[in-house]
Amino acid sequence: MAKKVVKYAVVDAFTDTAFKGNPAVVCWLGDTMKDDKWLQSVATEFNLPMTAYLTPLVDHHSENPRFQIRWFSPVSEFALCGHATLAASHYIFQAGLVKSKTIEFSSLYGILFAKKVSANDGFYIELDFPVVPVLDFNDLDVSAISEILNGATVVDAVKKNAFEDIIVVLGSGEEVADLEPWFDKIKEAPGRAIIITARAPNGSGFDFYSRVFQTR
Template sequence: MAKKPVKYCVVDAFADSAFKGNPAAVCFLEEERDDQWLQAVATEFNVPVTCYLTPITNSYHNRFRLRWFTHLNEVKLCGHATLAAAYALFWSGLVDTNIMIEFVTPNGLLTAKKIPPINITSVSDLHEFLIEIDLPAHPVMESNFDETSQISEALPGASIINIKRTQIGNDILVEVKCGKNVTEIQPQFDAIAKWPGRGVIISGIAPPGSGFDFYSRFFCPKDGVDEDHVCGSAHCALASYWSKKLGKCDFNAYQASPRGGVLNLHLDEQNQRVLLRGKAVMVMEGCILV
């Protein structure tokens, strides 16, 4: 029997206009597909992450299985594609907008809810809303990666203040002197791929008057994403790191990639969870026919 076509959409997460933020393909599955097919489709889309939503039967209609794939491999957690998946469900009317969505994922249970605008003045405002997703915080630890020559080779121009490691993501976190320095660095991806762990986060205090607390960028060539446009999971570590540095738990953050993206973060008092808010934009819809 031929497989049913699979509906999909492409959403720009952490953006308030198209072709900004971080794109994700969201695929709506009516039945399970094997991992080879999931990876082949993600490779075909060739966006930073493709995610798959499958309704969970014998449950209320706002619970879904959620998996994430880059064009090379499956990943354990992806913040921007989770936000994109939630936006797609709310935008399409597939879920009740007044009820929290639950995602059953390889990284445990995640939730998402819609936060509508306070003042609605036009029909277009109905699609202008924030999504809040609840993600695990990533504790930051001391790093034993102290090869200055390797760091200088991989991040030329970086004025390094501190080097840490994220416990969950296993990323190297490098604080530099300021947000301007974050934007100036020209990463050498072949050199970064030789570093231990998954990838490297660079971050610095935002410029005065910018409206942000810190800037960041994220490089992950091992997962086939040289520079992530806007990385939600990296901010689960950045929230923990800057909370200790700045003595606060609420942040406005800017990921200074070429596409750029804005995130609002809240770290709970137990340093266990991060509430991450952002906007999203629907870019295209279609069907996978195979």
């Protein structure tokens, strides 16, 4: 039996410059059935932060296109990933796979929406995601987090209780950009990931800087 080709693309999210931003692989499965072991093996082979798999649930040329989306890091499946959803939406719109300006994604975290917004230089994509509750860490050992982050100045820290991500606010955007963490210590940290962020420098053209370090 002839093998079916699986199309894929590498999309750099949050940038308009090649080889910048946050990369994600987008795999178009179509009607090709693949088991979880295959999905994980392919994501491990790509070895990029995230691989998104797309399967149409209805005729994707209909007025209300809906796709199943699943996200795999090189080591495990995730219930939600923002930048890979943005990458998948870009792939769908750019490839002309839908006529509608709105896409629905069925995911482990529920229904997500992406909207194509026309602009003079092409188009933008608006994502509509559910709000993820956070928990304050009043008893969080800030000095331990600072040590994990190689002595970074920790202004605040909270935990996303849905995924146990730790969000750390640093003193400046420059500190976020220049941080060289202890990766071995990050792997020992609890939760799924440590996210560092801070207000972007004046004149940078951005609102904030952010970086993500996966713990598993």
